[in-house]
Amino acid sequence: MERLSFDDQIQKNKIKSFVLIIVIFTFFVVFGYVISMILDPSYFFIVMIFSIIFSLTYVLVGYYNSDKISLASVRAKPASQTEHRAFYHAAESMSIASGLPMPRLYIMESEEINAFASGRDPKNAVICITTGALKKLGKQELEGVIAHEMSHIANYDIRFMTVTTVLIGMVSIIAEMFLRSLWFSNGSNDRDGRVQIFLILLGIVFAILAPIAAQLVSLSISRKREYLADATGVKFTRYPAGLASALKKIKNEHVSDRERRHRVSKAMAPLFISDPFKRKISGLFATHPPLDERIKRLERM
Amino acid sequence: MIWLWIVGIALVVLVLAFILYYNRFVTLENRIGNSLSQIDVQLKKRADLVPNLISSVKGYAKHEKGIMEDVTNARKAFMGAKTLEQKVVKGAELQHALKSILAIAENYPQLRANENFLQLQQELAAIEDKVAYARQHYNDSILSYNNLTKRFPGVLFASVYGKAPKKYLEIPKEERAVPKVSF
Numbered sequence: 001m002e003r004l005s006f007d008d009q010i011q012k013n014k015i016k017s018f019v020l021i022i023v024i025f026t027f028f029v030v031f032g033y034v035i036s037m038i039l040d041p042s043y044f045f046i047v048m049i050f051s052i053i054f055s056l057t058y059v060l061v062g063y064y065n066s067d068k069i070s071l072a073s074v075r076a077k078p079a080s081q082t083e084h085r086a087f088y089h090a091a092e093s094m095s096i097a098s099g100l101p102m103p104r105l106y107i108m109e110s111e112e113i114n115a116f117a118s119g120r121d122p123k124n125a126v127i128c129i130t131t132g133a134l135k136k137l138g139k140q141e142l143e144g145v146i147a148h149e150m151s152h153i154a155n156y157d158i159r160f161m162t163v164t165t166v167l168i169g170m171v172s173i174i175a176e177m178f179l180r181s182l183w184f185s186n187g188s189n190d191r192d193g194r195v196q197i198f199l200i201l202l203g204i205v206f207a208i209l210a211p212i213a214a215q216l217v218s219l220s221i222s223r224k225r226e227y228l229a230d231a232t233g234v235k236f237t238r239y240p241a242g243l244a245s246a247l248k249k250i251k252n253e254h255v256s257d258r259e260r261r262h263r264v265s266k267a268m269a270p271l272f273i274s275d276p277f278k279r280k281i282s283g284l285f286a287t288h289p290p291l292d293e294r295i296k297r298l299e300r301m
Numbered sequence: 302m303i304w305l306w307i308v309g310i311a312l313v314v315l316v317l318a319f320i321l322y323y324n325r326f327v328t329l330e331n332r333i334g335n336s337l338s339q340i341d342v343q344l345k346k347r348a349d350l351v352p353n354l355i356s357s358v359k360g361y362a363k364h365e366k367g368i369m370e371d372v373t374n375a376r377k378a379f380m381g382a383k384t385l386e387q388k389v390v391k392g393a394e395l396q397h398a399l400k401s402i403l404a405i406a407e408n409y410p411q412l413r414a415n416e417n418f419l420q421l422q423q424e425l426a427a428i429e430d431k432v433a434y435a436r437q438h439y440n441d442s443i444l445s446y447n448n449l450t451k452r453f454p455g456v457l458f459a460s461v462y463g464k465a466p467k468k469y470l471e472i473p474k475e476e477r478a479v480p481k482v483s484f
């Protein structure tokens with residue numbers, strides 16, 4: 001099998017996620033245009049602006065406080081330099097290898113092996129790891145996991161996913177405005193009745209499917225960013241076997257269901273290294289690529 | 302009239318390109334400088350641990366004076382190094398001497414159990430990792446810079462600004478050798 005280069009992987013995934021964002025944006029513009037054609041062409045700009053403002057405000061608040069919000073939601077505690085020396089050592093090494101400032105380090109109580117990174121830019125970054133991970137992972141594996149999290153910070157993934165969320169929000173808002181306005185609007189009166197109905201039906205179909213389609217694209221982006229973080233992590237450690245081994249341990253974990261369901265909000269799922277809900281859903285609706293595929297790619301690097 | 306617009310826009314784009322490429326060169330060069338000083342920081346940290354290491358070994362391994370002297374001298378030589386090449390070479394010699402001291406601990410079980418010594422051992426291992434990562438980052442920074450100076454159109458701006466590709470950090474041969482441990 002041909003060997004994968006992490007540089008190529010990084011490049012490919014960056015391009016793919018960029019293309020997907022363009023897709024969502026184009027979709028958003030086209031969708032807004034179609035809707036405003038149905039309602040009233042002069043509504044076009046109002047529709048656009050309204051949805052942008054709403055979505056942006058909602059998301060920006062979350063974005064600026066992303067580190068605080070995510071830490072609070074899992075009740076994380078600051079890591080201690082004496083007690084969690086291995087954690088600090090791995091993070092310091094990765095900080096040197098990446099050229100990024102040291103993120104703030106936190107611990108969350110959980111038997112499961114998992115970790116997440118948050119923060120709008122490298123200066124305000126945090127990495128949180130579970131106590132289970134510190135117990136169960138060896139030095140190289142821990143370093144691989146931390147490298148993956150540093151990669152999310154280095155690639156500005158939080159910012160990236162926020163942009164994506166804003167775009168999806170805008171699509172959903174337009175869809176909702178359209179569906180609500182059908183109750184009130186007269187529509188353009190200078191059109192043939194049958195064309196009118198056809199357009200309305202088209203609009204409804206769009207309005208229902210659009211948010212779903214946008215969500216699917218966003219999930220696809222999320223998966224690409226996960227692959228990107230894996231590859232960038234390899235760039236930092238130059239040792240793909242470390243992360244691969246950690247992922248294998250995660251795969252073979254048997255954590256009790258009760259333990260698993262506690263404390264993590266659904267919105268945080270994309271930030272973790274592996275889906276904290278261990279949902280059986282894979283493919284289009286997953287935030288993370290399947291573990292097997294990630295391990296395979298790492299072993300080819 | 303349209304001609305004027307086209308030329309105008311082309312000029313603006315050109316000026317922007319000059320500015321952007323200049324800034325990019327500066328950013329990448331600064332990153333190289335920063336990563337270089339990172340290597341320095343880690344190497345110095347390692348050298349600073351030596352006196353502590355010597356004093357904890359001295360109590361248990363009095364006959365190993367030769368090796369302890371080697372380490373002290375290697376440290377002095379390292380502290381005296383000025384240029385990058387000198388630091389790399391002297392750092393490698395210090396590293397070699399340190400490995401020998403840690404290896405002799407195999408013969409002194411009391412030393413191995415000494416908490417201070419254990420902690421120093423761990424710290425030295427941690428610093429080794431960081432030296433390696435600092436070197437890696439230095440070479441990565443040089444790669445980014447070289448890519449910019451050699452690829453098109455960066456290569457044009459590079460010759461305008463007099464930016465030449467830089468050399469990678471080489472590991473001196475002694476450091477690649479593994480010390481022999483005799484029992």
